[in-house]
Amino acid sequence: MIDSSINSQAILGFLGRALSFELSAVQQYTALAKLMEARGMKSASDKFREEAGEEMQHVERIIGRMLALGGAPNASNLRATHLDGSLPELMQYCKRFENEIVGFYTQAVRHCVTTKDDDNRIFFEELLKEEQVHAECFESWWQQTASN
Numbered sequence: 001m002i003d004s005s006i007n008s009q010a011i012l013g014f015l016g017r018a019l020s021f022e023l024s025a026v027q028q029y030t031a032l033a034k035l036m037e038a039r040g041m042k043s044a045s046d047k048f049r050e051e052a053g054e055e056m057q058h059v060e061r062i063i064g065r066m067l068a069l070g071g072a073p074n075a076s077n078l079r080a081t082h083l084d085g086s087l088p089e090l091m092q093y094c095k096r097f098e099n100e101i102v103g104f105y106t107q108a109v110r111h112c113v114t115t116k117d118d119d120n121r122i123f124f125e126e127l128l129k130e131e132q133v134h135a136e137c138f139e140s141w142w143q144q145t146a147s148n
């Protein structure tokens with residue numbers, strides 16, 4: 001393992017970027033839940049609200065790990081919400097966003113493999129797996145909607 005304090009700083013860097021992604025996802029999906037509710041589209045609204053809840057659990061896990069490493073959460077780099085387009089177009093946007101997060105967690109896992117940091121590798125691998133499921137969910141939801 002490389003110098004642990006240097007690696008803690010690197011891990012805090014990954015966690016900080018992860019927090020910005022996850023809070024952006026909470027903001028995005030909560031806004032879409034409210035938008036769909038206003039349009040009377042209850043099942044779409046419920047689906048986005050459920051997604052927002054899962055992202056909020058990721059936020060909690062990341063903040064917990066930051067505090068455990070002696071860091072303080074300070075996300076200031078949130079992405080603007082994307083609310084334009086039809087429901088299928090919004091699903092595609094969400095899928096692309098999830099894939100971007102998958103790419104980011106893949107990098108974080110690779111860093112942990114390189115530094116032989118098994119504990120943080122497992123932490124990021126779990127998030128990676130869950131984001132892959134999110135991307136697949138948006139894809140299958142889009143396919144069901146597009147075929148109707």
Ligand SMILES: [Fe+2]
Pocket residue numbers: 022025054055058131
């Ligand atoms: Fe997430």
Ligand SMILES: [Fe+2]
Pocket residue numbers: 025055098101130131134
């Ligand atoms: Fe996600």
